[in-house]
Amino acid sequence: MTNSAPRIARPVDHLVLPTADLDIAGTRLDKLGFTVAPVGKHPFGTENVCVFFGDGSFLEFLAIGQREICEEEARAGNVFVARDQAYRFRNGSDGFSALVMGSLDAEADHRAFVKCGISAGSVLNFSRPFLTPDGRHDMAGFRLAFAADLRAPDAFFFTCQRVNIPKVDRTALQTHPNGAVSLREIVLSEVNPTDFQYLLQEVLNQRDVNAHSFGMDLQAANANISVLTPQGLRSFFGIETSETERGLRLHAFVLAVPDLAAVESRLTHNDIPFEKSGSRLIVHKAPGQGAAIAFEAL
Secondary structure: OOOOOOOOOOOEEEEEEEOOOHHHHHHHHHHHOOOOOOOEEOOOOEEEEEEEOOOOOEEEEEEEOOHHHHHHHHHOOOHHHHHHHHHHHHHOOOOOOEEEEEEOOHHHHHHHHHHHOOEOOOOEEEEEEEEOOOOOEEEEEEEEEEEOOOOOOOOEEEEEEEEEOOOOOOOOOOOOOOOOOEEEEEEEEOOOHHHHHHHHHHHHOOOOOEEEOOEEEEEOOOOEEEEEOHHHHHHHHOOOOOOOOOOOEEEEEEEEEOOHHHHHHHHHHOOOOOEEEOOEEEEOOEOOEOOEEEEEEO
């Protein structure tokens, strides 16, 4: 007897965006109109600054804090650090390396990924100090389960279970001068998107796929995951990518804002180049910003 219970799609938890320098990333994010959280340090040598949204998702700008510790952790089997090192080696230090889904049980996710043949390695458990906007300290705990495809070395995926959630009011960190309130879409590319349909279905825990002439879409619980052909990526986002090189790549994300005109005014005032594409304002990647960011009205 098969289990016919419907799947419940996972939500996007956060995006991992490698950067060479957190100060450069922070300055760029400030000019874009984001409120940036204080620097967080991981016990395995990396550090980050994050941008939190009201829907519970966030952006993680990740830098190498202590290279020797990172290298030691990677050799010891830390998938998060090893994948970050591989990404930087192949793509440089500013980029967009991972899509992270929320989870209530990362251990169960790991077992499912192993069964499906997409596990990227062992579960990672860790905690790190968390500094609130008013200067108070707490500990945040996480459990990660990894998935990947050897055909796509420049993108990886994991689920993130928040084992200990600091009891703090994040309202100040979730309030941005540009008005951004949530992630609306995450954009990847591949010459033949449906070659990676199975991988993404398992990562999202979502069977439904909308295939179209420019690629395919899958719905996470809180955002659309769009995998576009090179032509589709160029048409919708003005981003050029190889017409022949294979493998999934993460390129851009779309944020919902209440007032697009206000975003345009801020970008203009801060001398941030952007382009208008339909109902979106697109800011292409730059030092400290390894992915294109599109703003779209609610």
